[in-house]
Amino acid sequence: xxxxxxxxxxxxxxxxxxxxxxxxxxxxxxxxxxxxxxxxxxxxxxxxxxxxxxxxxxxxxxxxxxxxxxxxxxxxxxx
Numbered sequence: 001x002x003x004x005x006x007x008x009x010x011x012x013x014x015x016x017x018x019x020x021x022x023x024x025x026x027x028x029x030x031x032x033x034x035x036x037x038x039x040x041x042x043x044x045x046x047x048x049x050x051x052x053x054x055x056x057x058x059x060x061x062x063x064x065x066x067x068x069x070x071x072x073x074x075x076x077x078x079x
Contacts (some may be wrong), residue, residue: 002075006058009033011051012057018047019072025050032065046072 006028008014014035020043028035028049032038039045046064048071049056057063060073 001037002077003036003038004047004075005031005034005036006049006050006056007034007052008056011035015050017050018048019045041075041077044074044076044078046057046074048072 002018009032014030015025016028016037017023017025018039021077022037026037028037035049039047046066049058055070057071057073061076062072062076063071066072
């Protein structure tokens with residue numbers, strides 16, 4: 001498994017969407033100033049967040065442009 005952290009100390013609600021399940025929204029859990037979601041880490045997937053109703057693509061090592069003109073972060077378990 002992989003735990004994704006997003007630092008948004010003043011956010012009231014954070015959701016995560018991932019290609020693992022067709023970009024269904026999942027609530028993130030607040031842990032201090034961070035929000036976290038734990039996901040399976042057995043394959044590559046794309047993801048982004050919704051923070052208080054606004055789409056957020058954080059800084060991440062791998063990114064891509066999507067079909068809607070926005071971006072996605074990419075998690076790749078391979079070294």
